[in-house]
Amino acid sequence: FEGTIDEVIAKDILEHVPVADWTETLHTWVECLKPGGTIFVQVPDPAAVFAQYVAGNIDEYTMNRVVYGECTTELDKHYQLISRERLEATMRDMGLEILESYNLHVCAIVVGKKPS
Numbered sequence: 001f002e003g004t005i006d007e008v009i010a011k012d013i014l015e016h017v018p019v020a021d022w023t024e025t026l027h028t029w030v031e032c033l034k035p036g037g038t039i040f041v042q043v044p045d046p047a048a049v050f051a052q053y054v055a056g057n058i059d060e061y062t063m064n065r066v067v068y069g070e071c072t073t074e075l076d077k078h079y080q081l082i083s084r085e086r087l088e089a090t091m092r093d094m095g096l097e098i099l100e101s102y103n104l105h106v107c108a109i110v111v112g113k114k115p116s
Contacts, residue, residue: 007039008039027094044067
């Protein structure tokens, strides 16, 4: 699929990838993009999660679910949380232009564009 896809949307996926593999996974998605293609990545952001908890906007159960995942199966656990800043820097290091980078509730959202 290298260079054949216009857009990748990865919502709440990377936190389920083992720590040693997440950048390789992201790189694979970027390689699939056509020149000028975009990638939308959403992950739980540790700063946002804990800020929402401290502010009283989420309860302890919700915070734990966001941090650790549902943990109902081996595939539904979170190996890590990825900060917006780390995700953005990693995407830049992969040659992407960052179009948007923001937090939404407990998530980091970063949108990148592959150079034409």
